[in-house]
Amino acid sequence: MIPRASFLRRHVDSLTEKILTRWSSGWRDALASAIAAALAWILAYHFFGHAHPVFAAISAVVCLAPGLPSHGKQAVGLMVGVATGILVGEAALLLPDGYPLLRIGFATFSAISIAALYGLGAVVPIQAGVSAVLMLAVGPETAGVVRMLDVLVGAGVGLVFSQVLLTPNPIGIIDTSAKELLEKLARGFSKCQQALEENDSDKAKNAVLLFSTAHDSLITLENGISNARNTARWTLRGRFASREVKDIANRYERHAVRLYASSLLFSEAFADALRKKQGSPPASLHERIANVAGGCAAIANDNEKPMLLPVEPSQIEDAVSAPWQLCLQHMSTVESALVTFGFTTQNDANKTADPSSGLKSV
Incomplete structure (x- = not known):
C-alpha cells in the first residue's frame, strides 16, 4: 500500500508539472x-x-x-x-x-x-x-x-x-512533444534499471507508475501533431514545410501509441517477474534497459542518435522462466518502436560507414 504522504507528494508534483507545462505553452x-x-x-x-x-x-x-x-x-x-x-x-x-x-x-x-x-x-x-x-x-x-x-x-x-x-515551427511542435514523452520513458527505464540492480520489486512498481504518467505526454504529442498540421495548413511558414510535417506526423502518429503501450507492458511484466523471483534475469536485460534509458534521454536532449544493441537469437532463446521471456518480448517491441524516434541499428551504422553496402573498402 502506498503511504499517504508519498501519494500526496506524487500528485502535487504531477499538478505542479501540469501547471508549469500550461504556463510555458x-x-x-x-x-x-x-x-x-x-x-x-x-x-x-x-x-x-x-x-x-x-x-x-x-x-x-x-x-x-x-x-x-x-x-x-x-x-x-x-x-x-x-x-x-x-x-x-x-x-x-x-x-x-x-x-x-x-x-x-x-x-x-x-x-x-x-x-x-x-x-x-x-x-x-x-x-x-x-x-x-x-x-x-x-x-x-x-x-x-x-x-x-x-x-x-x-x-x-x-x-x-x-x-x-510569431509563426511556430510545426516540426518543432512535434519534436518538443515527442521529447517530453521520451524524457518520461527514460525516467521509467532508469527506475527499472535501478530495480534490477538492487533486485527491488517495490522500485519496479514505482517504475510502472512512472510509465503510467507518460500517458499525459502521449496525449500532448497527439495534440502537438494536430497543432502542427493546423500550422502547416494555416500559416505561410507551415506551408513551406507541409510535406515534411505530413511525413513526421504520420510516422509519430502510428508509432507513439505503440511505443507507450509496449513500454508500459514491459514495466508491468518486469515488475511481475521481479516479484515472482522465478529464476535469474536474462544476462542481456540489464544492458538493454540501460541502452534504452540512455537512448531516450539522448534523443530528448538533442544528443547524437543512440544505437540499439544488436541481440543475437541465442540471447532471446536462453533458458529463462516464462515471466522473463515475456519481459524480453516486450523489450524487443520497445526497441523496434524506438527506431522511429531516432534510434539507429547496427545495419544503419554499417551502411553509413560503408556506402558500397557491404563491400570492403580498400
Whole structure:
C-alpha cells in the first residue's frame, strides 16, 4: 500500500508539472495578445479616428489567445462571422419595430444558422450572433461599419502576428512533444534499471507508475501533431514545410501509441517477474534497459542518435522462466518502436560507414 504522504507528494508534483507545462505553452500567446491589442487600438485610432476602438483590441485578443489550434483560422473565422452578423442585423432593422425582442431573437437565430453552414469553426456562428445582437441593441452607427473596420484592424494585426512574426515551427511542435514523452520513458527505464540492480520489486512498481504518467505526454504529442498540421495548413511558414510535417506526423502518429503501450507492458511484466523471483534475469536485460534509458534521454536532449544493441537469437532463446521471456518480448517491441524516434541499428551504422553496402573498402 502506498503511504499517504508519498501519494500526496506524487500528485502535487504531477499538478505542479501540469501547471508549469500550461504556463510555458501559454505565456507567449498571452504576451502576443497584449501587444497586438495595444497595436490594433493605436492603428484604429490613428487611421480611422475611432476614439475608443474597443472592438479592434478585442478582435486581436480573440485571434491570438492561448489554446487555439490555429490563430490564422481564428482570424478568418472572426471576420466572416462579424460580416455575416452585421449583414443579418442590417436586414433585421427593416422588420417592424413593434416587437424588439422578437426581432433580436429572429436576427440572432438567422445569423447563427447561416454562419453554421460555412463549417469554419465555432468562432464564426458565435461572432455572427453577437454582431447581430449588437446591431439591434446599439445601432448600426456603433456596431455596423465602425465595428467592421475595428475587426478588420484587429484581425489583420492578429494575422501579421500569427503568419509572420510569431509563426511556430510545426516540426518543432512535434519534436518538443515527442521529447517530453521520451524524457518520461527514460525516467521509467532508469527506475527499472535501478530495480534490477538492487533486485527491488517495490522500485519496479514505482517504475510502472512512472510509465503510467507518460500517458499525459502521449496525449500532448497527439495534440502537438494536430497543432502542427493546423500550422502547416494555416500559416505561410507551415506551408513551406507541409510535406515534411505530413511525413513526421504520420510516422509519430502510428508509432507513439505503440511505443507507450509496449513500454508500459514491459514495466508491468518486469515488475511481475521481479516479484515472482522465478529464476535469474536474462544476462542481456540489464544492458538493454540501460541502452534504452540512455537512448531516450539522448534523443530528448538533442544528443547524437543512440544505437540499439544488436541481440543475437541465442540471447532471446536462453533458458529463462516464462515471466522473463515475456519481459524480453516486450523489450524487443520497445526497441523496434524506438527506431522511429531516432534510434539507429547496427545495419544503419554499417551502411553509413560503408556506402558500397557491404563491400570492403580498400
